[in-house]
Amino acid sequence: MPPVGRVLVCYGTDPRATIAPNTAWSDEEEQALEDDVKVLLIEDDVDAAEMYRLRLAADGYTVVTANDGREGLRMATDEAPDFIYLDLRLPGIDGFEVLEALRADPETATIPVIILTNFGEPELRERGLRLGALEFLVKADTTPGQLSESVGRATGPRPSPSA
Amino acid sequence: MSDTPSSQTEFAVISEVSRELFDDALRLATQIASSEREVPDASLLMIRGGLLLCVAESRPHRHPVGCGDQMHPGSAAERAIATGEVAVDAKGAVIPVRTEGAVVALITVDSERAADLSAGQLEQLLTLASIVRGGLSHDAIVTALEQEAERSRRLDRLKGEFLNIAAHELRSPLGVIRGYASMLSEGMLPEADRGGALARIADKSEEMARLISEMLETVRLEAMGLDLALAPVDLAEIIAEAVHVTRPLLGNQHRLVVQDHLDSVTVVADRDRLLTVFTNLIDNAIKYSPAGGEISITCEHDENAANIRVTDEGIGINAEQVHRLFTRFGRVVTPETSHIRGSGLGLYLARETARLHGGDIQVESEPGRGSTFTVMLPSQ
Numbered sequence: 214m215p216p217v218g219r220v221l222v223c224y225g226t227d228p229r230a231t232i233a234p235n236t237a238w239s240d241e242e243e244q245a246l247e248d249d250v251k252v253l254l255i256e257d258d259v260d261a262a263e264m265y266r267l268r269l270a271a272d273g274y275t276v277v278t279a280n281d282g283r284e285g286l287r288m289a290t291d292e293a294p295d296f297i298y299l300d301l302r303l304p305g306i307d308g309f310e311v312l313e314a315l316r317a318d319p320e321t322a323t324i325p326v327i328i329l330t331n332f333g334e335p336e337l338r339e340r341g342l343r344l345g346a347l348e349f350l351v352k353a354d355t356t357p358g359q360l361s362e363s364v365g366r367a368t369g370p371r372p373s374p375s376a
Numbered sequence: 377m378s379d380t381p382s383s384q385t386e387f388a389v390i391s392e393v394s395r396e397l398f399d400d401a402l403r404l405a406t407q408i409a410s411s412e413r414e415v416p417d418a419s420l421l422m423i424r425g426g427l428l429l430c431v432a433e434s435r436p437h438r439h440p441v442g443c444g445d446q447m448h449p450g451s452a453a454e455r456a457i458a459t460g461e462v463a464v465d466a467k468g469a470v471i472p473v474r475t476e477g478a479v480v481a482l483i484t485v486d487s488e489r490a491a492d493l494s495a496g497q498l499e500q501l502l503t504l505a506s507i508v509r510g511g512l513s514h515d516a517i518v519t520a521l522e523q524e525a526e527r528s529r530r531l532d533r534l535k536g537e538f539l540n541i542a543a544h545e546l547r548s549p550l551g552v553i554r555g556y557a558s559m560l561s562e563g564m565l566p567e568a569d570r571g572g573a574l575a576r577i578a579d580k581s582e583e584m585a586r587l588i589s590e591m592l593e594t595v596r597l598e599a600m601g602l603d604l605a606l607a608p609v610d611l612a613e614i615i616a617e618a619v620h621v622t623r624p625l626l627g628n629q630h631r632l633v634v635q636d637h638l639d640s641v642t643v644v645a646d647r648d649r650l651l652t653v654f655t656n657l658i659d660n661a662i663k664y665s666p667a668g669g670e671i672s673i674t675c676e677h678d679e680n681a682a683n684i685r686v687t688d689e690g691i692g693i694n695a696e697q698v699h700r701l702f703t704r705f706g707r708v709v710t711p712e713t714s715h716i717r718g719s720g721l722g723l724y725l726a727r728e729t730a731r732l733h734g735g736d737i738q739v740e741s742e743p744g745r746g747s748t749f750t751v752m753l754p755s756q
Contacts, residue, residue: 258548260576264555271564302544304713331547334540353547356558 250368251275253294255285255311256329257303261352265298265329268357274364282306286314289321296364299346301330301337312344325367329360453482462498469493473505531598541705542591545719549580549587590721594704597728604646604732611682611753612638614647615673618654625659629668632658641677643753649729650753653737656722657686657749663716665690665746681735682755689746698739702727726751 252274256262259280266276277292279285282303289297297315301308308328315321327348328341338349347367350360452465456472463470471483483505493501556573559565565573596602619634626632643650661671669689676683691713693701700706707713707720727737734754741747 258552260552260580261548261555264552264559264573264576267569268555268559268564271566331544331551332540333543333547351547352551353554355551357555358558358562358564 250296250364251277251292251294252364253285253288253292253297254278255282255288255297255303255308256300257281258300265357265360268361269364272361272364274361280304282308282311285311286321289315289324290318294324295368297324297326298329298360299326301328301332301341309340309344312341312346316345327363327367329355456482462501464493469501471501471505534598538595538704541720545587545705546584549583552580553577553584587719587721590719590725593725594721597725602646602649602729602732604649606644606646608642609645609647609650611641611643611650611675611677611684611755613640614645614651615654615675615684618651618658619673621651621655622658622662625662626671627662627666627668630662630665631668631670633670633672635672635674638675639677641675641682641755643682643733643755645733645753646729650733653726653729653751654684654686656726657737657751660718660722660749661686661688661690661747663718664688664692664713666716669746677755680755682753684751684753685748686751687746687748692741692743692745692747693739694741694743698741701739702737 250273252269254262254265254269254276256265256278257280262278262280266278269276277288277294279288282305285297285299285303288294299308299311303311306314308330312326312328315324315326326346327350328346329350329352330337331352333351333354341349348363350363355363452463452468452470455461455463456470460472460474462472473483483501556565556577560570560573593602615634615638619632623632658671658673665671665688667690670687671689672685672687674685674687702723704724705720706724707718723737730737730751730753735752738750738752739747740750
């Protein structure tokens, strides 16, 4: 997982020591930093996907969307996301199969995954967590704001816009 | 939907009552009533422990005697069950069959002149009741009760499964409604996106409302059957209205073509429900032909039946998946169709409705070429 922030360590005579550690990020730097966290939404409900995309983008994340399981797996490799939201009911292969495949591929095995579904049955939740999902969120009970916070929990705090 | 007396919810049809017994009963009742009417009807209704079992072989195309008409509060059937005595109303006479202090069956005689039954005729009916009592063996009742218990267990399983899927389907639009509402109230949405958000909230609210109606209709259908408000209706007129209602849903690329000069065809049907069948099928044709194309509606009929075809040039469905189309929540989700919203109940309700009218719905489809749904209805 790429870093979401930078720590400057300055030593004696290094010319870079002139950069103060707490210097505010320039706009370009801030943008570059925010672009660092890429979220993959694997979600077949295009209206829901668009809503989450709007919110996550507003919080500074880069969002890519896949509308079915196979496309999701392909994008998990091609786009190298830092984080994945995974729906369970998907056309073709379902979310559990996607999660298993993600975990089995060394390239994607460590990407944090949160299951985002409208199924709330405890046995599905247990199965998802057992397969390695970080969290199991029910869409109707999770506002886009709470959703965005869950990425933060997994990838570290976002820089404050005024930093 | 008209009000349905709650007593109708407890009906179950059994065929285990001895055919011979039934024929005897029918013959006797016919003899009794034939002096007054040309074609009488008779049937047996058994009740036991609150369970009402109907035997209706005499009139397969109609509700069993008493099921539809005579169980309303204050009806003769209800009085006969309550009092254990012969009861008569404007529609006929009801003779209770009693064993061990409980009414276990009803014999009904459909006759508008039942009030004029002579003492002799009543006597014969009571004799018939005693024949029936003797014929209702303990085994038949046990079998019927076991069947009812199995049916009840099956309904329970279906109910659990239905609830899970229903919850999922309701949460989908709800999640979007709540999500946009929270983003609007947090002021998270740029001005440019607010109109779109409100439109999504409106769409999703409508989707939820439709889903709730279809779910209620499904539950009613399975619990008690639909109470059809039957009357002679003109198919051409109903089709024209269905076209009118669905026309706003057409995309720019769609052409909705209705056969020229639709003949007026009279069918006996529940007008509103039949309208829903056709609007569902046209809506379906529009949704599953996202690239547009022609949607045609044709109707052919003879003296026995009318076939109405709704044909689209949409994405079609392969043969292995066709059987799922008409099951509850059986919507076939593929990468091509996943973005198409639907409750998964529309086609199920459409076919059940057609079947309740003595008809059916069939589908022919070819992936990539389109589908034809044919509604078959008995005509008059």
